Amino acid sequence: DAGVIQSPRHEVTEMGQEVTLRCKPISGHNSLFWYRQTMMRGLELLIYFNNNVPIDDSGMPEDRFSAKMPNASFSTLKIQPSEPRDSAVYFCASTRLTGGFSYEQYFGPGTRLTVT
């Protein structure tokens, strides 16, 4: 298995531009998570989906952030407009729920976003 795939691996953009991060979960997994990691705040859960449905988006910082999961094999995290404080590493993770339960999340390599 290829593992969780994220693209791009690095993104540099100017303030005010739209940024789209992409994630392909592991085949057969039915739950997907987006995290953000910064030196100041550590690793934070932004949003997660079960069976392509958003379950908890309480970690999404503000309306500039949006996430979609149109099918079981693809998700996007969009920031519009981007700001320098959005600079961080964004991780996607997936897992397979069995009976509504799972023990192990598999993380992707992350996308390093720099907003200038």
Next chain:
Amino acid sequence: DAKTTQPNSMESNEEEPVHLPCNHSTISGTDYIHWYRQLPSQGPEYVIHGLTSNVNNRMASLAIAEDRKSSTLILHRATLRDAAVYYCFQNQGAQKLVFGQGTRLTINP
């Protein structure tokens, strides 16, 4: 969210055992104990989990106190590749992991 407490950092020598502690003062009867680690420039990875009994896998061992208020992750022979930030959690599954600061483990050659 359930909180755990861990030392900010620990240091050990290569090929020696490492015992990483975690306090679970607010753990409930149905919470599992999970450990993950994050190697430099990588995403976190699962290490081990348990409920009440001690657990072993190819990466590590997990020792759980009888009252479940604490756990210890044991690396039996640390290698340089084990240098990472180690996170412990208590929850009812991997649905929502709330990362704390973790323990930064340094391995000396």
